[in-house]
Amino acid sequence: MLDIKLLRSNPEKIKEALKQRKADAASFGKFAEIDSEWRKLTLEIDELRARRNKASESQAKDGKELREKIKELEEKKRTAEEQLNLILLQIPNIPDSSVPAGKSAEDNVEIRRSGKPPCFTFTPKPHFEIGEKLGILDFERATKVSGSRFVILKGLAAKLERALINLMLDTHTKENGYTEVFPPILVNTKSMQGTGQLPKFEEDLYHCSDDLWLLPTAEVSVTNIHREEILSINDLPLKYCAYTPCFRREAGSYGKDVRGLIRQHQFNKVELVKFTEPEKSFAELEKLTLDAEKILQKLGLHYRVVELCAADLGFASAKTYDLEVWFPSQGRFREISSCSNFEDFQARRALIKFRRDAKAKPEFVHTLNGSGLAVGRTLAAIMENFQKEDGTFEIPEVLNAHL
RNA sequence: GGAGGAGUACCCAAGUGGUUCAAGGGGACGGUUUGCUAAACCGUUAGUGGGAGCAAUCCCAGCGAGAGUUCGAAUCUCUCCUCCUCCGCCA
Helix, strand or coil: CCCHHHHHHCHHHHHHHHHHCCCCHHHHCCHHHHHHHHHHHHHHHHHHHHHHHHHHHCCCCCHHHHHHHHHHHHHHHHHHHHHHHHHHHHCCCCCCCCCCCCCCHHHCEEEEEECCCCCCCCCCCCHHHHHHHHCCEEHHHHHHHCCCCCCEECCHHHHHHHHHHHHHHHHHHHHCCCEEECCCCEEEHHHHHHHCCCCCCHHHCCEEHHHEEECCCHHHHHHHHHCCEEEEHHHCCEEEEEEEEEECCCCCCCCCCCCCCCCCCEEEEEEEEEEECHHHHHHHHHHHHHHHHHHHHHHCCCEEEEECCHHHCCCCCCEEEEEEEEECCCCEEEEEEEEEECCCHHHHHHCEEEECCCCCCCEECEEEEEEEEEHHHHHHHHHHHCECCCCCECCCHHHHHHC
């Protein structure tokens, strides 16, 4: 959520910024109108209430009339407030000034590369062929059990999945200084609103009974750990890592990546989340990205870091680096991690603040997160990059300690 | 799921319709004293959100959340949430 004061004082700046990310500026066309209506009502109500307070002090009898008038105006104010809130919750974050302009994902900027693509003396196979042939990936039965875009990992694949999770968690906790948490996987509506999944992206989410939602990413429950809290500056930066399954409906991606582990309704991910002071968040984003990269380096996978252009940024993000890993069967890089600085966008929605010292006014923290990494895609990348002509694949040395 | 109980500010806590437009204590912060620390004493302390104003400042909201009754609600009524105790069920 953006600062409402910014919307009042400088709407043009925001409209300009939103154009960059192809968001519709029309979404808050009525903002000014409704906002001034709201302020007018607020003033009127406050004055009436002041009069009522005076009247009740002297036990005068004209309070009834005032009460009815107040009730009427409050009703109107509530309506305006709801509309205003809906507008505010649907406006995306403003891209940071360092973010490159662009029209689409084509305009993302490569920042750096690590390693080299593997050379094959044969035509490399896609991971799902390798896995099905080895009997360790079973898409057919998973479809029977659940539906399309599900998989059953069997034997070595299941074991590798677990080893990867452990490698990631151990690296982030022991080497990168994150605190491991295992959060709820079902969350309430307020949490989904806090990080920005709702109200706008309901169609991407699984909604359960009792008004609970399945996590699309651990970002939601981990960031909301500190919702409506005032943190001490001594605790910053707070760094958490969490392994959770993630659930996405993938509405609107029919026909995309239909085969294999790349795009599943359920997948495992290790997530990194940080809470920082505003002036440190961009430096922390660089570090967080390096933390995620470290896993790919340990596994010996070829990857590149890409800075997303304004048009490709996620709803809540001010700046994002994607890590993309090489997939030999496709001859291209695919996203395996996304590391973002949300600045105070999520903190404002979720009311996460900190105090610089005992007397200071609370300020919003900055929140960041990144995948460290998407586990299924990592497994797929290992199978493809380290495959041998006989249809088997090598297991990176570093995983042995975790198998 | 059933039956009870509770939720007041950073913490503990008084308060069942109008000098409580939220006592008291602890803590925290500031000060006096002191070579330093502690103690003692004095003072400050609901944070927050919102509105008006160039500003000093003024006003409004707020006792778990929301609605209601009333001239007036922490206090009465209803709904919901959370926690605790007992019973039942359960990995």
